[in-house]
Amino acid sequence: MAQGSIKKADLGKLIEAVRRDGRFFGPIDQGDGACLAEVTPDAVLKLDYANFTLPPKRMFFPRSEVIATHEASGMAAVPVQEGQVVLFGVRPCDALALTYLDKVFVDKQFTDPYYRSRRERTLVISLACREPAATCFCTSVHGAPDGRAGADILAVEVGEALVLESLTKAGEAFMTHHAKLFASPTPAQRTACDAQASEAAKKVSAVPIDGLKAKLSGCAENAGVWDDIAERCLACGVCTYLCPTCHCFGLYDEQVGQTMRRVRAQDACTFPTFTQEASGHNPRTRHGMRMRQRVMHKFCYATENFGDIFCVGCGRCVASCPAHLDIRETITEVSQ
Numbered sequence: 354m355a356q357g358s359i360k361k362a363d364l365g366k367l368i369e370a371v372r373r374d375g376r377f378f379g380p381i382d383q384g385d386g387a388c389l390a391e392v393t394p395d396a397v398l399k400l401d402y403a404n405f406t407l408p409p410k411r412m413f414f415p416r417s418e419v420i421a422t423h424e425a426s427g428m429a430a431v432p433v434q435e436g437q438v439v440l441f442g443v444r445p446c447d448a449l450a451l452t453y454l455d456k457v458f459v460d461k462q463f464t465d466p467y468y469r470s471r472r473e474r475t476l477v478i479s480l481a482c483r484e485p486a487a488t489c490f491c492t493s494v495h496g497a498p499d500g501r502a503g504a505d506i507l508a509v510e511v512g513e514a515l516v517l518e519s520l521t522k523a524g525e526a527f528m529t530h531h532a533k534l535f536a537s538p539t540p541a542q543r544t545a546c547d548a549q550a551s552e553a554a555k556k557v558s559a560v561p562i563d564g565l566k567a568k569l570s571g572c573a574e575n576a577g578v579w580d581d582i583a584e585r586c587l588a589c590g591v592c593t594y595l596c597p598t599c600h601c602f603g604l605y606d607e608q609v610g611q612t613m614r615r616v617r618a619q620d621a622c623t624f625p626t627f628t629q630e631a632s633g634h635n636p637r638t639r640h641g642m643r644m645r646q647r648v649m650h651k652f653c654y655a656t657e658n659f660g661d662i663f664c665v666g667c668g669r670c671v672a673s674c675p676a677h678l679d680i681r682e683t684i685t686e687v688s689q
């Protein structure tokens with residue numbers, strides 16, 4: 354494990370060093386909150402943000418992408434991109450979400466080459482949370498403001514410095530490669546890191562998760578509570594597009610000039626056509642059935658298939674739902 358500290362004012366030197374042979378993405382203010390964007394020489398990093406508006410999953414699993422083209426000469430897969438990418442400022446909940454996406458896309462049986470190549474070439478530097486938002490509940494779902502899962506390096510803000518700790522071999526190699534930019538963290542800085550994490554954890558809201566799977570499983574598809582909740586939902590899909598763990602997608606072909614393109618696009622379980630079959634039959638006719646699917650997939654099916662709840666408590670769906678639906682209230686309502 355490598356450790357180091359760097360003044361925030363010197364982050365530009367690290368960015369410059371990375372940009373010599375790769376791309377560096379970090380928190381940039383794009384007018385509507387912090388966005389994980391490529392850092393150019395004139396960009397100013399924004400460090401006072403609760404979380405990115407859009408989750409980092411889009412760096413690995415874009416909202417839509419062309420994965421193959423088909424011309425007269427035959428079908429060709431779109432080549433995967435190469436070169437190192439560094440993501441700086443990923444919040445620990447979103448880094449944890451990447452470990453869940455790994456289980457889906459880099460499975461023993463099926464591996465998605467596009468997702469895997471992006472994961473392999475990307476170094477994730479997460480930034481511990483100091484001021485969680487009122488909508489955060491990471492500590493109820495296996496997370497923490499200084500959680501380590503899914504990141505290669507954890508950075509913690511201590512005054513005017515960042516204290517970094519490598520968590521993987523790739524993280525250690527990165528810190529060794531850039532060792533001249535780092536000083537040794539002082540004992541006072543290490544103590545401050547721990548104190549900050551425990552203070553931040555106290556500010557995170559708590560959600561009762563114990564026994565949730567059994568309670569939800571006992572709530573049948575025709576139970577009225579699903580329709581009651583769905584009645585308030587606009588089926589806009591915002592919650593799924595912004596969720597760092599939602600990963601459902603559809604494949605379709607489109608013609609552009611003389612070329613056929615196969616496109617993979619994210620899908621949302623609240624959309625009426627989500628499970629519509631080619632025959633026109635849709636096994637989930639009622640909105641309540643689709644709302645149930647969203648909740649059950651995250652809190653029941655994911656634990657059965659992958660051993661984890663596929664919610665990291667980032668709170669994006671709570672903060673962004675135009676109908677003010679709150680997943681914390683939904684699971685409480687259904688449990689009762």
Ligand code: SF4
Nearest residue numbers: 586587589590592674
């Ligand atoms: S963001 Fe809200 S209104 Fe939109 S689909 Fe999700 S729960 Fe429904």
Ligand code: SF4
Nearest residue numbers: 596664665667668670
């Ligand atoms: S369900 Fe909501 S709170 Fe949970 S990970 Fe997805 S967006 Fe975040």
